[in-house]
Amino acid sequence: MNKISDKKIERIITYRRVLLRLDKQLGKTHVFSHQLASSSGASSAQVRRDLMEIGYTGSPAHGYEIRGLLDSIGEFIDPDQKEGIALVGVGNLGRAIIDYFNGQSSKLEIVTVFDVNPDKIERVISGCRSYHVKDLKPVIIEKKIKTAVITVPSGSAQSVADELIEAGVKGILNYAPITLTVPHGIYVENRDMITTLEKVSYFAKNNTNK
Amino acid sequence: MNKISDKKIERIITYRRVLLRLDKQLGKTHVFSHQLASSSGASSAQVRRDLMEIGYTGSPAHGYEIRGLLDSIGEFIDPDQKEGIALVGVGNLGRAIIDYFNGQSSKLEIVTVFDVNPDKIERVISGCRSYHVKDLKPVIIEKKIKTAVITVPSGSAQSVADELIEAGVKGILNYAPITLTVPHGIYVENRDMITTLEKVSYFAKNNTNK
DNA sequence: AGATGTGAATGGGTTCACAGCA
DNA sequence: TGCTGTGAACCCATTCACATCT
Known part of the structure; x- marks a missing residue:
């Protein structure tokens, strides 16, 4: 290819x-x-x-x-059938993403979520079974998940990423405001909202062309 | 410059x-x-x-x-003092962004929010006064807001963008899954989550280097 | 006439590599 | 020695322009 x-x-x-x-x-x-x-x-x-x-x-x-x-x-884009996605960090943002995402139709679906808060685990959140982060690795491996979303605070984002990668995840969408360090061959997209908004604000002020 | x-x-x-x-x-x-x-x-x-x-x-x-x-x-980035940001669309995602954002310290602050739902207007949401979208233009003009976040459904995103721009907004962070058409000189950053996740999933499968 | 497909030119961002300096 | 600052080289994406097709 x-x-x-x-x-x-x-x-x-x-x-x-x-x-x-x-x-x-x-x-x-x-x-x-x-x-x-x-x-x-x-x-x-x-x-x-x-x-x-x-x-x-x-x-x-x-x-x-x-x-x-x-x-x-x-x-070309998704030769496979439906693919399961994992999400780690069921805060406001995480929950919003789950709702938003699983409302749309797509071959992708968030099927598993993780958190550290006992109130949020062993439950079903917007149709997704939730687990404690300590069970992350076995669950990801068992479900053969390859793509994950990180919506945890920046302090724990790197360790979550490490575990995801150990469990076989190859692509990470990261909303934590920190640059993840990952091995070669792992794809990371950073979508930190603060950085983005600071950038937009900069260009709003510095009225450039396009 | x-x-x-x-x-x-x-x-x-x-x-x-x-x-x-x-x-x-x-x-x-x-x-x-x-x-x-x-x-x-x-x-x-x-x-x-x-x-x-x-x-x-x-x-x-x-x-x-x-x-x-x-x-x-x-x-270089923000020569000015604190700058107010507007957010349009107080759904799950909008609310998550407000909470997330105003928890951090930054020169930027979401100060005004808009929605069409009467239950969500004329109230204070996470410290922000909320207004009906019909009042968007005068409020934005009065507060001299230059940067805005769009978290409305895709059907109304373009018309919201048009009004924001008429009111003097120069930078837009758009979370609706649609490509906005804007005049020259307006900066738009699209952060549609579905597109992004589809991309990450693609690269997770097509194990590329980098 | 007006659109596609594509080699060639262009432009801009990244990396190289090295002089200069503490 | 090991880093900064920076011209030059390189690389890749975008645009140009035109032969080709209906």
Whole structure:
């Protein structure tokens, strides 16, 4: 498999979302690259390049066939069936993410959650069985979970990450305001809200172009 | 002012967080670029380049003086005093962000929130006065708010964004799963959780390096 | 006429590598 | 010796531009 860049798959995932809306809500059957581009925050050349990468080709006359393109993207992004995700840290943010996420339809589903607070374990939270963090490793291993979300305080984020990785997790979405140190081959996305908001505020002040 | 890239200020903000911890918790007075780098997920050359950009210089003997560097970063990132942020959409996610955010100390503070649900307006939520979305424009104008967070459902995100921008907002942090269309000169950061998790899941499966 | 697919050019961010310095 | 500061080289993503197709 030829490696594909971070930004590129993010765009492709965005195309899919746009295509689903065009298909379902507007009942369209075809799109041109420039239409897909303007709904996705990309350029039309970028769209064409990206679709080239996944090997889907359109026609100059009608553009891209939406259903077919959706299938191609689906094969490319998630060839598997439903995949279970774990979430560690059932605070306000964690609970919000669970609710938000499992309301949407997607091949991904948060199926297991962990916390240290006894009030929050051995229960069912928004349809997910919750466990104590001390049982993290065996549960993750048993359920063969490969992707996890961290919403614990920054002090415990690194140790949680370490355990997740020991249990076989390969991708981590981290909301704790700390940069995780992970071995080669593990993918981490940091989404600390404070850093992000500070950045947005900076650009709001320093009125740049794009 | 010479324009500075998105990624670069994100790194600089991260450096600040690391420096604050080194200063407060560990009582260190100096750092070398490679230490700062490994705690921030950057390379040492990158750190040196970035600090060059903000005009701070260290010494080959001791590295960078932490307090001084913090001051320089502070001047660079937020020259102003406290800044008020608005948040639109007081669902689970919105409330989690308010609580999470206003617990931390930062020059930024969420001071005003909006919703359409009558149960949630004319009240004080986690210390923030809440208003109905119909009053969005006058309130934002009156409070001179320049940065806002959108946590409404995707169907209303674009119209909320339009109103925010009409009211003078220059930076938007968008959690709705839709790509906002905004005029030139407005900064938008999309942080849709579903897209992000789909991406992380993709890279968890396609075990790439880095 | 107007869109796709794609080699070629462009641009910008990252790394290299080394002079200069304590 | 080991680090900083920085020109130069490198690399990769985006854009340009155009032949091609309907």
